[in-house]
Amino acid sequence: MKNATLCFLIHESEEKVLLGLKKRGFGAGKYNGFGGKIGEQETIEEAALREFYEETSITIEQKNLSKVAELYFTFSAKPDWDQTVYVFIAKEWQGVPQESEEMKPEWYRYTKIPFSQMWQDDKYWLPLILQGKKLKGWFTFGEDNQSVKEYKIEEY
Numbered sequence: 001m002k003n004a005t006l007c008f009l010i011h012e013s014e015e016k017v018l019l020g021l022k023k024r025g026f027g028a029g030k031y032n033g034f035g036g037k038i039g040e041q042e043t044i045e046e047a048a049l050r051e052f053y054e055e056t057s058i059t060i061e062q063k064n065l066s067k068v069a070e071l072y073f074t075f076s077a078k079p080d081w082d083q084t085v086y087v088f089i090a091k092e093w094q095g096v097p098q099e100s101e102e103m104k105p106e107w108y109r110y111t112k113i114p115f116s117q118m119w120q121d122d123k124y125w126l127p128l129i130l131q132g133k134k135l136k137g138w139f140t141f142g143e144d145n146q147s148v149k150e151y152k153i154e155e156y
Contacts, residue, residue: 001072001082001083001084002037002082002083002084003037003038003044003083003084003085003086004035004036004037004038004083004084004085004086005035005036005038005044005047005048005051005085005086005087005088006032006033006034006035006048006085006086006087006088007033007034007035007048007049007051007052007060007065007087007088007089007090008033008034008087008088008089008090008129009058009060009089009090009091009093009097010089010090010091010130011091011107012091014109015109015110015111015130016107016108016109016110017107017108017110017113017126017130018034018056018097018105018106018107018108019031019032019033019105019106019107019108019113019114019118020032020033020034020055020056020103020104020105020106021103021104021106022102022103023101023102023103023104024101024102025102026081027119029117030117030118030119031106031114031117031118032118032119032122033087034051034052034055034056034103034105035047035048035051035052035055035085036051036055037051044067044086045062045065045067045088046062048065048086048088049062049065052090054100054102055100055102055103055105056095056097056098056100056103056105057095057096057097057098057100058093058094058095058096058097058098059093059094059095060090060092060093060094061092061094064090064091064092064093065088065089065090066088066089066090066091067086067087067088067134068087068088068089068129068133068134068135069085069086069087069125069129069134069135069136069137070084070085070086070087070136070137071084071085071087071121071125071136071137071138071139072084072085072136072137072138072139073085073121073139073141074138074139074140074141075141075145076140076141076142076143076145076149077141077142077143077144077145078145081145087129089129110127110130113126113127120141120146120147120148121137121139121141121148121151124137124139124148124151124153125137125153128153128155133155134155134156135153135154135155135156136153136154136156137151137152137153137154138150138151138152138153139151
């Protein structure tokens with residue numbers, strides 16, 4: 001099982017979250033947080049910060065990064081996609097989101113998140129994180145690798 005990161009900027013006073021439209025690769029055409037693979041010599045946090053910068057040109061100091069979830073994904077028809085994703089949020093950062101070759105960033109109000117254009121699991125756990133909860137979640141995708149067949153979420 002691979003390890004990966006996801007990171008979201010949160011603008012609490014405006015109840016907004018920064019999402020990115022994935023332009024290529026795994027999840028192309030879907031909105032998501034920013035992140036990716038963890039390098040051999042990187043900590044999970046270092047990978048989250050690097051990936052976020054590469055995809056948005058925004059700098060986040062490690063002290064402003066908060067781990068809020070561990071998500072375990074199983075893909076029934078594509079086991080090589082199985083992964084553990086470490087999810088972070090940041091409420092302080094430097095810079096303005098810029099479009100990259102991989103992602104087009106956009107701010108969304110919590111009430112207007114485009115769940116229909118995201119991975120199906122996001123609707124189960126992202127609202128909980130935006131409420132300030134920390135969690136672990138297990139998701140099994142069906143044969144189409146799109147629909148959630150089973151899931152379980154625990155707060156911690």
